[in-house]
């Protein structure tokens with residue numbers, strides 16, 4: 092246990108990294124299916140069926156990453172878990188109700204009486220929107236320190252809209268991969284619009300976090316750090332530029348570039364996330380509780396870590412299997 | 428009402444809603460595997476049709492289970508932060524193992540199980556079905572370990588007011604775990620058996636004599652008849668185990684106030700906590716002593732032993748535990764009567780000869796498993812009060828200091844959503860059954876989570 096030095100230091104760090112990774116995976120994976128939900132009212136009926144078919148086999152596993160992320164927060168940093176979730180009580184409840192509505196609407200829309208289908212379509216959209224907005228709101232409130240003041244609420248409302256646009260963007264990027272013809276062309280247009288949301292969000296967060304916290308300001312804008320960190324914003328700008336260019340040329344003849352927007356979007360999400368992680372380290376509850384103060388006992392963390400080392404690769408392997416089984420353009424989902 | 432009581436109602440409402448669906452999926456996964464294996468073996472389309480119908484029920488129940496389960500996992504943080512702060516070192520790893528070993532397994536292979544039939548080789552489809560069933564069972568195992576540990580904690584020590592694990596084997600195999608896990612697995616099996624028998628009876632009553640209905644009906648009846656006696660036996664052993672570790676709970680279940688011998692088995696009574704006696708009691712002399720101590724003179728602990736020096740009550744509220752227990756056992760007895768009668772009838776005359784009274788009885792009992800399961804959990808959980816972790820922390824210590832108004836508003840929101848969803852769920856099950864028995868092919872409307880439009884594009 093002391094192989095890597097003091098376990099009270101490296102274990103919390105390892106768990107923070109694990110948790111960060113699962114949040115990032117969640118944001119990309121559930122991001123695209125929430126995004127598809129947010130976009131769903133913009134499509135015609137048969138297109139909507141196709142859109143939903145494109146996420147049908149995946150959404151459940153995607154949401155499990157959220158369970159894992161909160162699970163890790165819960166098990167590794169119980170103090171922080173309580174503090175964060177009680178502060179975010181209402182947005183969490185709204186998110187949960189949103190997740191309930193969209194998750195069951197998936198099933199009900201195809202099984203209920205035909206005349207009820209539109210009702211469930213609306214529930215699917217409403218649930219996706221509630222979930223995206225409340226996650227964006229929570230992100231914003233977390234960044235500004237979990238205090239319910241009017242300026243903070245305003246900021247959080249802005250991040251709510253931006254994250255929703257970001258999800259819509261990555262959802263559209265997914266549809267570019269999974270669909271063709273008219274629907275694909277539509278998805279390209281949605282992606283172009285969503286891109287502005289992402290840009291807005293990146294600017295808002297980059298501007299706000301140094302302003303609300305002198306500590307974060309110092310972390311970014313002191314000598315030599317500025318240089319090490321410079322690639323982060325530069326790469327983000329390059330990615331945004333690439334996205335603009337790629338979307339101009341899509342849909343292309345041979346459908347060869349269809350993966351580009353999704354990959355760029357994933358890279359962009361990852362960079363933004365790395366920036367956030369750097370800003371907040373070593374705090375799990377901004378400016379209040381550090382990783383090390385919030386961590387569970389090393390023995391308990393250790394026993395989870397051992398399991399994780401075996402289980403996580405397995406999970407990744409069979410997740411990959413399911414993406415391979417359902418690769419290619421989305422088809423109607425059938426039970427046979 | 429204060430935050431504590433509202434949070435308790437909210438947690439109880441959420442978990443009650445949640446448990447309805449796992450109860451179905453845990454055993455239905457195995458039943459689907461059985462249908463699939465029968466089909467693989469006999470090549471009889473009847474089994475595959477049964478699979479196709481019930482896999483839809485499974486998909487719907489699974490979706491309901493997943494979304495309500497996500498709500499559960501957030502509740503610890505939003506409403507019971509004290510729980511993880513105090514016993515997080517033990518609860519944490521157990522929950523982590525549930526997520527990692529079970530949730531991902533079921534979630535990922537569910538996609539292949541539902542939509543992969545024509546996309547993957549047959550053996551992979553059967554394997555996926557099997558892995559999903561294993562996943563739900565493992566999920567049950569881990570969560571029941573945690574829940575049992577809360578009733579009979581073991582393998583830990585308290586340091587500075589925080590529980591630290593000392594022996595993981597003792598934590599996982601805590602004294603009540605084997606009973607609770609077996610009892611819950613059987614409860615799930617019975618719930619599914621009666622649901623299958625009930626919906627199949629409904630289709631029969633609508634004049635549907637399809638082979639798949641016959642196979643399903645027979646499976647349901649045989650499964651119920653085999654499981655119920657085992658459940659009663661396990662329940663009895665479970666009760667003896669509880670008597671050893673949580674005597675106050677058994678005292679409340681029996682409605683027994685004084686510690687004494689020759690305790691009667693109370694069939695009916697209105698427990699009166701103010702006067703500390705039972706009103707309108709109807710009972711069998713020496714019954715409880717015989718069941719719990721196997722002798723008429725056996726001394727059974729009573730509720731009055733659990734009053735602290737200063738008069739605080741250290742036993743659970745009596746009436747809900749007393750009644751929860753009776754509803755569960757009563758339902759179990761009704762299950763025994765119906766399933767054995769029907770099995771006997773089937774053995775002599777075949778299931779095609781089931782008459783209206785039998786079919787209507789099964790229809791009426793379609794959701795009896797839900798009733799017994801909820802009643803059982805209420806007995807167990809309310810019977811643990813005022814403790815959250817028996818002898819370690821009380822429920823009041825764990826509650827969050829969120830304003831009561833906020834809890835009330837979310838509670839109302841949840842209850843509204845749940846009421847609508849339960850109605851929709853039950854409605855859709857019968858709608859699916861009616862539709863199937865009208866002979867409308869299951870195919871065109873199958874696009875479950877998917878497209879209803881015509882297939883415009885061929886695969887790949």
Ligand code: HDD
Pocket residue numbers: 434435436438439440442443446507510570571573574577801804805808809812815822
């Ligand atoms: C991991 C833990 C765990 C598990 C698996 C369960 N419970 Fe529980 N239950 C609790 C942990 C808990 C708790 C956190 O300990 C609660 C919350 C408040 C309380 O009093 O205990 C509780 C309370 C509680 C109450 C309210 C009791 C009261 O306040 O008087 C009900 C009705 C249930 N539960 C029902 C269930 C059902 C139907 C379950 C089936 C799945 C179940 N519980 C599993």
Ligand code: HEM
Pocket residue numbers: 151154155158442445446448449452453488489490491492493494495496497498499500530531533534562563564566567570571574611
């Ligand atoms: C307080 C306790 C509980 C919590 C926090 C909880 C949490 C969860 C969560 C988060 C999921 C969704 C997982 C996914 O994304 O696939 C889930 C599903 C599930 N839960 Fe629970 N649960 C609790 C109690 C129980 C109990 C007592 C049982 C069984 C007896 C149970 C059995 C299951 C099963 C089998 C599933 C799989 C989904 C399904 O079959 O519908 N859970 N639970």
Ligand code: HEM
Pocket residue numbers: 606607608610611613614615617618658659661662663665666669673676755756757758759760762796799800801802803804806807808810
């Ligand atoms: C008829 C005979 C039965 C007996 C004697 C019996 C006995 C018990 C006892 C003593 C408990 C409480 C254990 C404790 O918390 O300490 C319990 C709980 C429970 N019962 Fe039963 N039971 C019977 C039938 C059933 C049936 C038919 C079902 C469902 C189909 C069922 C489902 C449950 C559930 C879900 C629990 C809560 C989980 C647990 O503690 O295991 N029981 N039962």
